[in-house]
Amino acid sequence: MEPIRILQIGLGPLGRKTAQFIRERKNVVTVGAVDKDPALIGKDFGALCEVDVEGVTVSGSVAEALAKQPADAVILTTVSDMARITPQILEILEEGLPVVSTCEELCYPWETSPALAHQIDTMAKAKGVAVAGTGVNPGFLMDTLPGMLTGVCQKVDFVQVNRFQDAQFRRIPFQVKIGAGLSLDAFDAKKRDGALRHVGLTESLHFIARCVGWKLDRTEDLISPVVADRDVKTLAMEIPKGHALGVRQEGNGYVGGEVKIKLVFQAAIGEPESYDEVIIHGKPNLLSKIAGGVNGDVATCAIAINAVGAVLRATPGLKTMRDLPLVTYF
Amino acid sequence: MEPIRILQIGLGPLGRKTAQFIRERKNVVTVGAVDKDPALIGKDFGALCEVDVEGVTVSGSVAEALAKQPADAVILTTVSDMARITPQILEILEEGLPVVSTCEELCYPWETSPALAHQIDTMAKAKGVAVAGTGVNPGFLMDTLPGMLTGVCQKVDFVQVNRFQDAQFRRIPFQVKIGAGLSLDAFDAKKRDGALRHVGLTESLHFIARCVGWKLDRTEDLISPVVADRDVKTLAMEIPKGHALGVRQEGNGYVGGEVKIKLVFQAAIGEPESYDEVIIHGKPNLLSKIAGGVNGDVATCAIAINAVGAVLRATPGLKTMRDLPLVTYF
Structure with a gap:
């Protein structure tokens, strides 16, 4: 089976660790990277994340990264709140890609940010892909x-x-x-x-x-x-x-x-x-x-990668861990 | 919300306990009962299961039970093996109802009984409903x-x-x-x-x-x-x-x-x-x-009822707990 091609968005500590974890696996591969930080745009992704990935440079937008190399799914490790994550997700959905994010508030936004949640849900359904927030906590241990x-x-x-x-x-x-x-x-x-x-x-x-x-x-x-x-x-x-x-x-x-x-x-x-x-x-x-x-850093990156499999199998829309099929190591 | 109407098939110890558990809940209700045992057919379901349910008598077939009272889903607590459960499930699918069963081998039949699993899967998809096996073990603790x-x-x-x-x-x-x-x-x-x-x-x-x-x-x-x-x-x-x-x-x-x-x-x-x-x-x-x-008897009946919610939300086909959305108390 061909490995799942990941576009990594957000290259802070969590994004870099996710990139390292993906490199250790056989059935997922990072094919592109995006960060809005001008200091990172154009940088070599492999050097930045300390992984032996060649030929990937950091793009400033999703469209630009995908023009270089198509991807199957996005892992989004940027911000913690719905107000800031929503436009980022809409930008990804514009390109028709499913999303797993470590955004904490995205793990269950239906009560705390219902309007933004509906906005993401509507667009994800229109584009026929699933979006989900996960992590070790929130996303696993306490929910x-x-x-x-x-x-x-x-x-x-x-x-x-x-x-x-x-x-x-x-x-x-x-x-x-x-x-x-x-x-x-x-x-x-x-x-x-x-x-x-x-x-x-x-x-x-x-x-x-x-x-x-x-x-x-x-x-x-x-x-x-x-x-x-x-x-x-x-x-x-x-x-x-x-x-x-x-x-x-x-x-x-x-x-x-x-x-x-x-x-x-x-x-x-x-x-x-x-x-x-x-x-x-x-x-x-x-x-x-x-x-x-459970070690938080290891587990959050691991479950974000593991959730990609479940998100690709899920029906379209904004999903929570309550909606997804079982998220397991794969 | 209207309670989910359950057709209970199989009135052995597990089926009777399931009926008692359903009676304790608000969002599920037993509306019909089937058992192939000639000694049970025509008997009063409430008396048999020691629950205060009135007007339900045990039918000998799924079609007969549904002719008396329509249902939303079946809980099937009869046998442990795929060879005997498959015709029972096909009989239910004939009527277009989703199924949760405590049949042990149904919990993951894809390697041990692939032909029967495919047969159920094909018919479930044709009928547009989901079928799943669950229980405390197999179904939860060890998988x-x-x-x-x-x-x-x-x-x-x-x-x-x-x-x-x-x-x-x-x-x-x-x-x-x-x-x-x-x-x-x-x-x-x-x-x-x-x-x-x-x-x-x-x-x-x-x-x-x-x-x-x-x-x-x-x-x-x-x-x-x-x-x-x-x-x-x-x-x-x-x-x-x-x-x-x-x-x-x-x-x-x-x-x-x-x-x-x-x-x-x-x-x-x-x-x-x-x-x-x-x-x-x-x-x-x-x-x-x-x-x-985890107490086996309590947990198996509980998870069978709880899985009904997930099966009703699932896409059609033969599902395992790996495919279903999160099965929780509801």
């Missing part, structure tokens, strides 16, 4: 996986997902990102900047609600520091007692005034254990746990 | 769930699924079924009768292989006793040292002479722990565990 686990339930009363990560041995940029070491005032300032927020929790709440047939009255997306109860030393930093070890983000979905879905994402220095856990209260009760947790 | 978990993997080298059950506190018929208490000779005789065999392990092997793109050279389906290393007493029986505590069934899928997929189903008195576990060697490695395990 698709719990959704799938409800599939063996006769009744679902409450769903909780816990993603806990010990940041002690993670990259220093990750430790900085989660606010480790900050005073509580500095943590609050960073929180107000929006720099601490994991995007997509609300979309995951609505995804689960849609699966099980609940209409959420309201949702919450709460960010708070995990506070050191003693001085903590790591290889990279010293965190005084009372400062932040990291961040806790909690999403709550309410039905009739009651929390029916709770999503907790906590990443901090010295968390006793890293894991991803789904708890379902119902018939039967279920407790599913992935020991050690 | 769909591991398949889905590979979705966050960049590489998959080996997949193992372990389903371990402590039978000590299970129903006595279950203990008898797994050969608990038998001498090894008696265990062997029961094994030769086929009475110990869990149906569907080979289908699950092929399902996973299809997901990740492996072609299996050969498969194994091995049954052996779990042997008591000391005298064991339970409330129900005394098992002397050297007798069987239960059964271990192991499915192996080979690629290039190497076991790449291993499925282990072990049910015995005094297993230290009940659990369902997926192990993936790859990038990343994954270890996912459902503590306590």
Whole structure:
């Protein structure tokens, strides 16, 4: 079988890693690359992504890239929000290509950005191709996986997902990102900047609600520091007692005034254990746990590539992981 | 929204439990019932299944049941093998209805019964409806769930699924079924009768292989006793040292002479722990565990009902859980 030809759009860290992952595989190949950054246009794609791909230069537009080399599907790794991703997707659909994107809000935009979602859906149907957002979270751990686990339930009363990560041995940029070491005032300032927020929790709440047939009255997306109860030393930093070890983000979905879905994402220095856990209260009760947790960077690039197979098999329109056939490694 | 009208075909233990589960829900309703057993035809469905459904009597054929009351979909809980389920499905397709069945071999018949699978597929497409086999195992724990978990993997080298059950506190018929208490000779005789065999392990092997793109050279389906290393007493029986505590069934899928997929189903008195576990060697490695395990009877009826929603949304043809949109509680 001929490999699936991918046009890679967006050459930030995620796009470059995706390019490296594609190079390791046999049934997908990157044939073109697009980035809007003037500093990247015209650059050699292989050198930029540190992969031995020859003859691909970065284009400034989808049409320009496709004029050089046709493709079967696009992997789009650029922005996190629907407002900015929508025109990018429409530009791709103009050329008639299916799209997998790691855009967080695209994972389930039907409640949070219905007008933009309909716009994409309409054009995708007109062009006869599918568009889907995915990733490890949102896209898998806090929505698709719990959704799938409800599939063996006769009744679902409450769903909780816990993603806990010990940041002690993670990259220093990750430790900085989660606010480790900050005073509580500095943590609050960073929180107000929006720099601490994991995007997509609300979309995951609505995804689960849609699966099980609940209409959420309201949702919450709460960010708070995990506070050191003693001085903590790591290889990279010293965190005084009372400062932040990291961040806790909690999403709550309410039905009739009651929390029916709770999503907790906590990443901090010295968390006793890293894991991803789904708890379902119902018939039967279920407790599913992935020991050690799932590495976010690896998994997001992997599932974006894996979703290409499912998107090519899907009917046209804007799809979520609820609509796609099973996304597996292939 | 009007509830989905179900025609229940097969009124054995699984069919009756399914009827009870449907009665507990709001968006599905049983409107007709079929069984080929002359002793059941004409009987009151509600009384038979112990549910407060009035006015439904058991019909001997699909056409007869539908003449009394139209339906939107069929749940078919009769036999485990493709040879016997195929004419039953064709009879339903004749009437143009989509089908969810708990038939084990139907969960992935493309390698083990390709001719029958094609026959069903062709007729389902001609009639414009979908047909799918599902259940907790096969259908979920040892195929769909591991398949889905590979979705966050960049590489998959080996997949193992372990389903371990402590039978000590299970129903006595279950203990008898797994050969608990038998001498090894008696265990062997029961094994030769086929009475110990869990149906569907080979289908699950092929399902996973299809997901990740492996072609299996050969498969194994091995049954052996779990042997008591000391005298064991339970409330129900005394098992002397050297007798069987239960059964271990192991499915192996080979690629290039190497076991790449291993499925282990072990049910015995005094297993230290009940659990369902997926192990993936790859990038990343994954270890996912459902503590306590998933109750088979509850989950199989639940997922059959839940799959109706997905089958109604699917394109026509014979589908597996790999093809269907996400099956969730609804």
